[in-house]
Amino acid sequence: xxxxxxxxxxxxxxxxxxxxxxxxxxxxxxxxxxxxxxxxxxxxxxxxxxxxxxxxxxxxxxxxxxxxxxxxxxxxxxxxxxxxxxxxxxxxxxxxxxxxxxxxxxxxxxxxxxxxxxxxxxxxxxxxxxxxxxxxxxxxxxxxxxxxxxxxxxxxxxxxxxxxxxxxxxxxxxxxxxxxxxxxxxxxxxxxxxxxxxxxxxxxxxxxxxxxxxxxxxxxxxxxxxxxxxxxxxxxxxxxxxxxxxxxxxxxxxxxxxxxxxxxxxxxxxxxxxxxxxxxxxxxxxxxxxxxxxxxxxxxxxxxxxxxxxxxxxxxx
Ligand SMILES: Nc1ncnc2c1ncn2[C@@H]1O[C@H](COP(=O)(O)OP(=O)(O)OP(=O)(O)O)[C@@H](O)[C@H]1O
Numbered sequence: 645x646x647x648x649x650x651x652x653x654x655x656x657x658x659x660x661x662x663x664x665x666x667x668x669x670x671x672x673x674x675x676x677x678x679x680x681x682x683x684x685x686x687x688x689x690x691x692x693x694x695x696x697x698x699x700x701x702x703x704x705x706x707x708x709x710x711x712x713x714x715x716x717x718x719x720x721x722x723x724x725x726x727x728x729x730x731x732x733x734x735x736x737x738x739x740x741x742x743x744x745x746x747x748x749x750x751x752x753x754x755x756x757x758x759x760x761x762x763x764x765x766x767x768x769x770x771x772x773x774x775x776x777x778x779x780x781x782x783x784x785x786x787x788x789x790x791x792x793x794x795x796x797x798x799x800x801x802x803x804x805x806x807x808x809x810x811x812x813x814x815x816x817x818x819x820x821x822x823x824x825x826x827x828x829x830x831x832x833x834x835x836x837x838x839x840x841x842x843x844x845x846x847x848x849x850x851x852x853x854x855x856x857x858x859x860x861x862x863x864x865x866x867x868x869x870x871x872x873x874x875x876x877x878x879x880x881x882x883x884x885x886x887x888x889x890x891x892x893x894x895x896x897x898x899x900x901x902x903x904x905x906x907x908x909x910x911x912x913x914x915x916x917x918x919x920x921x922x923x924x925x926x927x928x929x930x931x932x933x934x935x936x937x938x939x940x941x942x943x944x945x946x947x948x949x950x951x952x953x954x955x956x957x958x959x960x961x
Contacts, residue, residue: 687758688712694751698744699875704863708755711861715759731761732831732860737839738846739865742914745839746800748863753798756835764796772806775819783818791826794834804838805848820852827858868914870900876915880922881947886929891949896921899952925951 691712695705711733718728733756737745750767757765770790777783791799801807801823807816827836840848842864849856856862868876874897881887888896899921904912928951933939 687755690758691751691755694754697879698747699872699879700868701744701748701865704748704865707861707863708752711752712755712759715756715761730832732858733761734827734831734836734859735838735861735863736845736849736856736859737837737863737865738842739839740841740867740912740914742912742916742919743865743867744915745865746802747915748865749798749800749837749839752835752837757797762796762798762835766794766797767800768794768797769800769802771802772809772816772819775801775807775823776815778815780815783815784822787819787822788826791823791830791834795830796834798835798837800837800839803840803844805840805844808848808851820855824855824858867904867912870897870904873900873904873914873918877918877922880919884922884926885945886926886947887945889946889948892925892947892952895949895952921952924953928953 688709691708692705695701695708715731718731722728735752737749739745746767746769753762753765753767755765756762768790774790775783775787777786807819808814810816823836826834838845838859874893877896878888900918903917925947929947932948932951933943936943
């Protein structure tokens with residue numbers, strides 16, 4: 645089997661596998677190609693499966709596929725002796741709490757590990773206190789140590805704008821400078837993701853001109869609709885082998901409608917809020933069953949309306 649690259653009239657690259665016999669040439673690298681194609685399908689399937697477990701995020705699912713295609717085709721180009729672009733994968737994640745930023749960062753780490761782009765694919769989560777020190781030189785040292793831990797994986801800095809909190813005189817500035825230096829010098833050894841609320845992130849980027857252009861991927865994580873939150877809840881129950889009774893689902897819907905539109909978008913923690921409700925209801929169901937004389941498999945599976953503690957004032961999360 646031989647392989648050639650052709651461009652079609654839309655300038656798309658097609659990798660063509662030609663089946664033809666050649667007697668005098670050495671055996672073609674059939675095995676390697678077959679393996680690559682198989683691995684490609686496996687990796688893509690795994691990632692799509694993981695992303696498929698997440699509700700919504702259609703744009704993001706497309707971006708992840710794009711990253712996959714980009715890396716894959718670059719590898720193919722390299723194999724054929726063509727120029728391959730150096731891949732910089734640093735990212736900005738903008739969105740309210742609980743919109744899935746950390747979850748997605750973890751999935752991306754796994755993907756980049758499977759694709760041999762990162763040697764470990766692990767996620768180091770950090771916030772201001774992990775990066776900023778108390779005296780001159782301390783911050784650069786702390787930040788460098790954290791970057792060292794993230795080598796081969798992802799450094800995920802949550803509420804990144806808090807680094808700019810104290811202005812020019814604050815040690816946070818030193819953390820930003822150190823991050824910027826390393827994201828350039830070690831751009832292929834780790835991926836930096838700066839995350840936080842959209843509004844604050846935009847303000848932060850406006851204060852640090854030149855920062856945004858260092859991040860080829862900017863991803864917005866919108867707030868979930870009530871229907872999406874219900875679906876997230878349903879999947880969380882399913883994973884734990886529980887189900888909501890019809891009454892419970894209505895109660896949850898009413899509650900989410902009330903909370904989402906009363907607390908204002910910045911104080912509502914989307915998926916995490918639902919996860920808290922799910923976990924609390926599982927404990928309440930256990931307490932209810934404990935007080936009953938008997939119960940069957942259906943009872944063990946089902947979360948009833950009374951298990952959902954949604955009557956109280958919505959907590960500010
Ligand atoms: N689209 C989704 N589908 C299913 N579950 C989700 C989705 N988005 C978030 N979740 C769940 O919500 C919870 C919170 O998500 P996660 O920690 O990723 O949010 P976050 O944006 O990183 O929050 P924060 O910025 O406050 O740290 C997790 O349990 C996660 O699995």
